[in-house]
Amino acid sequence: MSVPEMRCLAAMEMDGCGTSTDLADNLCLGKSRVTRILDSLAAKGYIVRRQNDRDRRVQLVELTETGKRLAETVGNTLLELHSEVLLNLPEDYRERTVNTLGELSSAMKNVKKKLQAASKKSGLWALDFGL
Secondary structure, eight states, rough: OOOHHHHHHHHHHHHHHHHHHHHHHHOOOOOHHHHHHHHHHHHHTSSSEEEEEOOOTOOEEEEHHHHHHHHHHHHHHHHHHHHHHTSSSSSHHHHHHHHHHHHHHHHHHHHHHHHHHHHHTOOTTTOOOOO
């Protein structure tokens, strides 16, 4: 299993059922990249796609039971790894590091939104900013 697939499973476990667009925004990945990841996860039996009852043009993505079990394992593993990294930092840096990373993530999402808006406005729809 690839790292992007693990990130996707972990995000789906935290956020539940949603669209691939929601997932792309959450992971700061391009929609086409997320579609390829979801195709791979579906082929492995970890996710299913279904039509949204309110808008049949929209497909929702959700974890299968097997996917839920794997996502829980992946989530726990990622949590352990993140904890291990933070524990290697001096105690007084840990909270600042976590806060700084959160701010950096928010800033990157804002830049991505601006780039996407500029791309749409200029008609360059083919640009895929996978920040």
